[in-house]
Amino acid sequence: MKRLLLITISVALLTSCSGGEETIGFLRQNLGAFSIDIPETWRKVNQENYGNTIPPETVVLYLNKIEGDDFIQNVNIVKESLNTDANGLEYAKANMLLGSKAIIDYRAVSREEGAINGMQTVLHVFRARNLSTDPLRYYTQAYFVQDRVGYTATCIAKDEDLAQQQLCEQIVKSFRFGS
Numbered sequence: 591m592k593r594l595l596l597i598t599i600s601v602a603l604l605t606s607c608s609g610g611e612e613t614i615g616f617l618r619q620n621l622g623a624f625s626i627d628i629p630e631t632w633r634k635v636n637q638e639n640y641g642n643t644i645p646p647e648t649v650v651l652y653l654n655k656i657e658g659d660d661f662i663q664n665v666n667i668v669k670e671s672l673n674t675d676a677n678g679l680e681y682a683k684a685n686m687l688l689g690s691k692a693i694i695d696y697r698a699v700s701r702e703e704g705a706i707n708g709m710q711t712v713l714h715v716f717r718a719r720n721l722s723t724d725p726l727r728y729y730t731q732a733y734f735v736q737d738r739v740g741y742t743a744t745c746i747a748k749d750e751d752l753a754q755q756q757l758c759e760q761i762v763k764s765f766r767f768g769s
Contacts, residue, residue: 616764621650621667624734624741627764628652628665629757649741656748663754665745665761672738679703681740682712682733693718695726707766709734713759717749725749730758736767 616627619634628634635651644651647668654663672681690696699715706713714731726749734741743765745758 618764619650619652623736623739624667624765624767626650626665626667626743626766627761629654629761632665661748663745663747663758665743665758667765668742668744670740670742672735672740675738676735676740678709678711678733678735681735682714685731685733685740685742686712686714689731690716693720694722694724695719697726699728706732706734706763709767713762715759728755728758730755730762732762732765734765734767741765 615630617630619626619628632652632654635653637648640648640651645668647670649667649669651666652664656663676684686701690698695718697717699717700713701715702713703710704713705711711732711734714729714733716729716731717726718729719726728747728749728751729744730747731742731744734743743762745761747754747758
């Protein structure tokens, strides 16, 4: 979960993003072992531009600069090698426990066990902040496992923006292995 904290802090530091407008449509992004649908107006950050504050386990990072605001909505996928044959539900439960202790003012919104694109997982929605002076943010996460590799898909939205929150859920739920 330290990776989540670092990614969130790092995204706040990235200011060279292009401005985003209302989402027109989604593009399927094929990223090797998995794919995900991203709004066509969002900008992908190449790994060579991550800097030293984003963990190397971060496979992909997409940003959406909110016009007239310092908030940058984002989605990221973190990859982790597992030393066990855990399934998506086990991986989710372990990450949720660790994550809830790694950030400030963690407040669970929902935890829905079920299938996303045929994979058993937990859709975990929560509010949290990185520093006590930061505003609460709305996080949507799901956890996936394939061949002893875990993937955590996270999308971050403003706590008061229902449209951003719904968009995050749609993006995270689009994760699937293969193309």
